[in-house]
Amino acid sequence: MSETPRPTTDARRTFFAARPTAGATVDLGVSIGGLRLLNPVMPASGCFGPALGRLIPVDELGAVVTKTVFGVPRGGNPAHRLTEIRAGMVNSVGIPSRGAAGYLAELHPHYRALGPPVIISVGAHRPNGYAPVVRDLGAAGDAYELNVSCPNLDRDGTDIGSDPDAIESAVAAVRLETDKPIIVKLPVLASSIAECAQAAQAAGADAVCVANSIPALPLEAYTRAPAIGNVIGGLSGPSIRPIVLRLVWLAARSVDIPVIACGGIETADDALDYFSVGASAVQVGTASFARPFAMVEIVRTLQQRCTDDRVAGIRDLIDLWRAQ
Amino acid sequence: MSPMKTPPTAAETRAALARQAAFAAADAAALDGLLSVRPPEAGPRPEPVWDEATVVSHEVVRERYRRLTLSCGTIAATALAGQFLMITVPPHGGERILLPRPMAIHRRNPLRGTIEVIYGVAGRGTTALAAVTPGQRLLVTGPLGRGFEFPAGTRRALMIGRGVGVCAVMGSVEDAEARGIRATLVASGRTRGSLIGAAECAELGARFIPVTDEEGSADLPALGALLRSEFAAGPPDVVFVCGAGVLTRLAAELGAEWGVPVQASLEAHMACGLGYCHGCAAPVRTDPAVEGPLVCVDGPVFDAAV
Numbered sequence: 001m002s003e004t005p006r007p008t009t010d011a012r013r014t015f016f017a018a019r020p021t022a023g024a025t026v027d028l029g030v031s032i033g034g035l036r037l038l039n040p041v042m043p044a045s046g047c048f049g050p051a052l053g054r055l056i057p058v059d060e061l062g063a064v065v066t067k068t069v070f071g072v073p074r075g076g077n078p079a080h081r082l083t084e085i086r087a088g089m090v091n092s093v094g095i096p097s098r099g100a101a102g103y104l105a106e107l108h109p110h111y112r113a114l115g116p117p118v119i120i121s122v123g124a125h126r127p128n129g130y131a132p133v134v135r136d137l138g139a140a141g142d143a144y145e146l147n148v149s150c151p152n153l154d155r156d157g158t159d160i161g162s163d164p165d166a167i168e169s170a171v172a173a174v175r176l177e178t179d180k181p182i183i184v185k186l187p188v189l190a191s192s193i194a195e196c197a198q199a200a201q202a203a204g205a206d207a208v209c210v211a212n213s214i215p216a217l218p219l220e221a222y223t224r225a226p227a228i229g230n231v232i233g234g235l236s237g238p239s240i241r242p243i244v245l246r247l248v249w250l251a252a253r254s255v256d257i258p259v260i261a262c263g264g265i266e267t268a269d270d271a272l273d274y275f276s277v278g279a280s281a282v283q284v285g286t287a288s289f290a291r292p293f294a295m296v297e298i299v300r301t302l303q304q305r306c307t308d309d310r311v312a313g314i315r316d317l318i319d320l321w322r323a324q
Numbered sequence: 325m326s327p328m329k330t331p332p333t334a335a336e337t338r339a340a341l342a343r344q345a346a347f348a349a350a351d352a353a354a355l356d357g358l359l360s361v362r363p364p365e366a367g368p369r370p371e372p373v374w375d376e377a378t379v380v381s382h383e384v385v386r387e388r389y390r391r392l393t394l395s396c397g398t399i400a401a402t403a404l405a406g407q408f409l410m411i412t413v414p415p416h417g418g419e420r421i422l423l424p425r426p427m428a429i430h431r432r433n434p435l436r437g438t439i440e441v442i443y444g445v446a447g448r449g450t451t452a453l454a455a456v457t458p459g460q461r462l463l464v465t466g467p468l469g470r471g472f473e474f475p476a477g478t479r480r481a482l483m484i485g486r487g488v489g490v491c492a493v494m495g496s497v498e499d500a501e502a503r504g505i506r507a508t509l510v511a512s513g514r515t516r517g518s519l520i521g522a523a524e525c526a527e528l529g530a531r532f533i534p535v536t537d538e539e540g541s542a543d544l545p546a547l548g549a550l551l552r553s554e555f556a557a558g559p560p561d562v563v564f565v566c567g568a569g570v571l572t573r574l575a576a577e578l579g580a581e582w583g584v585p586v587q588a589s590l591e592a593h594m595a596c597g598l599g600y601c602h603g604c605a606a607p608v609r610t611d612p613a614v615e616g617p618l619v620c621v622d623g624p625v626f627d628a629a630v
Contacts, residue, residue, distance in 0.1 A: 008397025008437055010375040011463075049600025051621075055374055055465065067602070075612045080593045082603040084423045084449070089595065093602045096615030222341055237422045289595040290412045290424050292374055292465060 015293055016057055018300075026306040028299070028313060030062065030281050032258055033181030033206030035117055035143050037062035037281065040314070041271070041299045044262050044285030045121035045147060045185070046093070050110035055292040059115035060299050062281065066111055068123040068147045070097040071133045078229035083218050085227070088237030088264075089286050090218040092230035095123060100136035108140050117142035119183065122174075127166040131173035143180050146170060146205075149187030149212040161187040164199035171203035181206035183260065186251070188214045188240075193247045194254035201255045209260040209283065210251045211244050236286045238264040245277055252278025266294060268301035276318045351569035352607065358569075358576055359588065359608045359626040361617045362470060370402035372598065374465040379458050380438055387517040389442050389488060390454055391430075392462075397437030399466050403429050405495030406471030406564075406589055406625050409441065410597040412463035416452040423595050425449045426620070428566075429467065430491035431524070432498065442491045442520060468597045469624045472496040472564045472587050474505060481505050482551070482560040483530075484575055486512045489567020490520045492589040492624070496564050497521075501528040508560070510535060510551070512542045512571065544574050551578055559584055565628070566590075576628040588628040592619040 028039035042063040043052075049067065058064065077094030084090070098106060103120075111118045120141035124130045130146050137144070148161030148170060160166045167184060174182055184200035186193060188211045197208045213234025218227040244263025252259045261274035262283035271282045287294040302314060311317050332340065377396035385391040399409070408428050413421035431440040445454050456462060472493065474481065481500055483493040490511050500507035507530035511521040514537045525532035533554070535541040541550065559582030565575040566589035579586035592604035599621035606623055610616035617623065 008401055010373045010396065010398040012373040012375065013398075047601065049598070051598035051600050052596070054372060055598075067600070073614050075610075076602060076605060076615050079605050079607070081605055082423075082593055082595055082601070084421070086419075086448070089422050091595070091601075091603065096602055098615075222337060223345075238420075286422060286595075289601065290422060291463065 012055060015296075019057060019060065020300060020303055025303045026311075026313060028302060028306070030258070032143055032183065032260075032281070035181045037117060039299050039302070040275075040281035041295050041302075042116075042119065042260075042281065042283055043288065043295060044283040045145060046095070047285035047288055050107075050114060052288065052292060053114050056296050060296045061116050062299075063117045063119050063142070064111055064114050065119045065145060065283065066103070066107070066121050068095050068097065068121040069100055069103045069133065069137065070095065070123045071100055071129065071136065073097060073099040073102060080228050081230075082233070083227040085218045087216075088235050088239045089289075090216050090228060090233040090235050091213070092228050092233035094230065097123070100133050104137065104140055119143045119145050121145045121147050121185070123147045124160075124170075127160055127170040128173055130170045131177050134174050134177045139180070141180055143183060143206070144174065144178060145183040145185050145209060146174060147185050149185050159187055161185070161196060162190045164192075164195045167196055168199040168203040171200050171205050175204035183207045183209050185209040185212060185262070186247075187212050188243065188247065193250045197251040197255045197259070201257050205257060207258040207260055207280075208251055208255065209262055210248045211263055214240055214243065236264070238266055238270075240264045241270060241273070245273060248274055248279050249277040265298070266291075268298045268305065271298050271302065272314070272318060275314050276322075347568070354569035354573040355607050357609055358573060358628050358630065359590075359606065360629070361608065361622045362473075362587070362625065362627050365470065365473065369470070370404065370407075370467055372466055372468055373398050374463060375399060376461045377464045379456055379460045379462060381458055382456055385442060386520055387515065389444050389518075389520065391440055391442050392453075392456070393438050393440050394462060394464060395436075395438050396464055399429075399464065400432050400437045400439050401434045403432050403439065403467035403495070404471040405499045406492055407467035407469050407495070408492075408597070408624060409439075409464050409466035410468065410594075411441070411453065412465075413449050413453045414456060414460070414462065416455040419448060419452050421449050421452050423449075424463075424465065424597070425453065426468075426591065426594055426597055428492040428589070430494050432495060442488055444488050465597060469620055470622065472589070472625050474499070474503070475562055475585060478505050478561040480558070480560040481507050482510070482555070482563045483507060484510045484512070484563065484565040484567075484571055485521065486567025486571050487514075487518070488520065489589070492566035493564045494521065494524055497525065497528050497530050500530065507531070508533060508554070510547070512536070512547070512567070514538065544570060548574055548578065552581075555582070562587070564589070572628050573630070576630045579628070580630050586628040587625050589624045590619050590626065591624065594620050596620070
């Protein structure tokens with residue numbers, strides 16, 4: 001008798017099947033400008049792509065965020081583009097991009113097909129470089145996130161997002177090009193995160209995202225040679241969470257627009273840390289690599305916590321514990 | 325219990341680093357201009373999944389490797405030869421490993437629902453991985469990437485692996501046995517005791533040719549001469565190679581002499597394995613203004629030609 005492969009299942013399939021029943025869940029919705037998100041959980045730019053949609057029920061996320069789109073195609077950095085040290089992941093991928101036209105033709109349909117609102121991350125090397133890219137992208141994005149904080153490309157890790165004047169001029173120019181919500185993704189190394197967030201708000205941004213990976217220089221053991229091709233990269237992962245928590249706290253106190261937190265979030269409790277210091281939404285990056293389902297798990301856990309404690313939303317959940 | 329190893333002396337560590345640096349430099353030089361992305365495959369790739377795979381066994385194999393047998397039925401049933409997994413390494417001894425590690429699928433047993441990977445303990449990730457025990461569950465994602473493919477009408481195939489690179493070609497040895505293709509596997513390594521593949525070839529009915537640095541038989545001129553003589557009566561229809569750039573170049577030179585295609589599997593630092601992190605730029609010459617291919621989705625198997 002010839003054996004046939006035994007019927008099989010896998011954890012991915014079980015996870016998809018465990019989708020919470022519609023209607024039986026708490027409304028975790030959040031608004032960024034005029035854009036309503038189902039819940040406050042989304043990927044961090046560069047740590048997500050339509051390919052991840054094959055592994056997780058992406059439609060359970062509040063939004064998807066694209067890899068940064070530049071105006072013209074870019075090739076990216078030499079190998080190694082990433083490494084892991086005890087302090088976390090360090091990457092300097094160099095943001096390869098197909099340019100605005102290439103994005104629209106080749107990538108955007110795949111992001112759109114995922115279901116949630118598509119936030120297009122936009123990059124440029126000069127403050128006046130963002131508006132033309134947003135113009136080229138037209139109405140494709142449900143919101144635009146201005147990546148003024150990529151730490152590994154310009155001027156040894158300093159960048160547009162560390163200068164309030166540069167932020168203001170970049171956002172003001174984009175504001176003239178689009179009615180869609182504008183999110184400004186701020187860097188860690190700003191002289192004053194409050195002034196940078198205020199500059200974004202003053203120029204018409206609908207939200208700020210705080211923050212990004214932290215410029216770092218990883219070395220090989222013994223030889224002390226640079227561990228990545230670009231020498232400098234961005235540190236990410238749980239070790240940066242306390243650093244970014246401070247920045248989110250400072251930003252949230254200084255502006256009225258929503259603050260989206262991004263830095264080392266792995267679990268619902270990490271997200272609640274950020275919500276407790278004033279964040280309205282969260283982005284998850286590095287955690288998705290080791291645990292592809294991390295974002296959806298955070299959404300489901302937040303839902304479950306609210307349901308278990310019979311509260312209407314995340315604010316109430318935090319207040320409930322604060323009262324103890 | 326394994327015997328306690330004496331820590332290497334500073335001089336030994338420097339010698340090992342010098343050897344690694346020389347290997348990396350030779351590897352990069354040898355691959356320069358050699359590789360290109362393979363033409364699109366005929367059918368769809370298997371859909372990747374993630375699974376909580378149970379560790380069935382985990383043992384030391386040969387002198388310097390460990391074999392991990394994992395129960396993950398979907399991947400065992402669908403993985404193609406030359407595809408790989410991302411293994412999420414559990415915390416160990418206060419050490420957290422953030423990024424999953426890419427590993428070639430060495431064996432597939434769809435009947436038992438198991439797969440095997442073989443790895444060497446090299447850094448923090450593999451040191452922590454070495455601590456997992458049978459019964460434990462490991463998060464794995466796969467099968468991933470573009471594998472090896474036999475050209476239509478293949479009757480004889482040559483597989484060449486260096487060190488743990490043998491594992492990347494072993495799936496194609498399995499396929500050869502199933503399809504009546506006569507397979508020859510050349511396993512190259514530093515010592516006889518380190519070579520992987522003899523038992524597998526005996527089981528699969530493939531010819532096994534061990535070559536080593538210690539005997540001089542792994543030296544490129546010696547190996548080239550051996551293979552020319554081995555296939556003097558008629559060349560293989562295809563060559564699959566993994567584990568060293570210099571071996572890939574030798575394979576490509578032999579392929580050119582014989583007029584047969586050569587496919588080479590690469591490894592790279594990567595975070596996602598699916599193409600979205602863009603971390604694993606492949607060493608393929610391309611227009612620098614445009615992003616080149618990625619090892620994870622455009623490979624890990626590429627065409628190699630001089």
